Amino acid sequence: MYAFDISPTGWFAEFQEEKDGKRRSWQVTIQCFAPDGNAMMVDSTSARLVPAASIDNFVGLVETHLGVHFLPAQPGWSVEGSDWNGETVIGWMLNDAGYGAPLVALPNSGGVVPAGVDGSSYTLKPPDAHRADRQAGC
Numbered sequence: 001m002y003a004f005d006i007s008p009t010g011w012f013a014e015f016q017e018e019k020d021g022k023r024r025s026w027q028v029t030i031q032c033f034a035p036d037g038n039a040m041m042v043d044s045t046s047a048r049l050v051p052a053a054s055i056d057n058f059v060g061l062v063e064t065h066l067g068v069h070f071l072p073a074q075p076g077w078s079v080e081g082s083d084w085n086g087e088t089v090i091g092w093m094l095n096d097a098g099y100g101a102p103l104v105a106l107p108n109s110g111g112v113v114p115a116g117v118d119g120s121s122y123t124l125k126p127p128d129a130h131r132a133d134r135q136a137g138c
Helices: 127-135
Strands: 011-019 022-029 039-043 048-051 058-063 067-072 078-081 084-095 100-105 112-114 122-125
Touching: 011 039, 022 039, 084 112, 084 122
Parallel strands: none
Antiparallel strands: 011 022, 011 058, 039 048, 067 084, 078 084, 078 122, 084 100, 100 112
């Protein structure tokens, strides 16, 4: 589990399949629990919530973190790294275990993601770092 595997319920549904002698596993976010106790996930084919256990290759539930606090970022913060090219940090997300990550607006999509949620590395640049970068060549 990454420090920032998050879910609104604190749970993922785990799935596994074996194909050509190779095992593949993946996880899907549990969105809520039905009154009967079923863990519900989005079925992208039918565009509705369905019990995770009703989907082929369901293995079980995996506990994860809750994203619980969101804070605005001071203007000027950015992230750089293999997946990032100076994108603006618009806020900070903290989970129930106390881990924090910068929230980055995705160019051209309107989406927002926590940087590094997939395990990729990044460097945070505070507002003053940009001024120092510009002055370094003087």
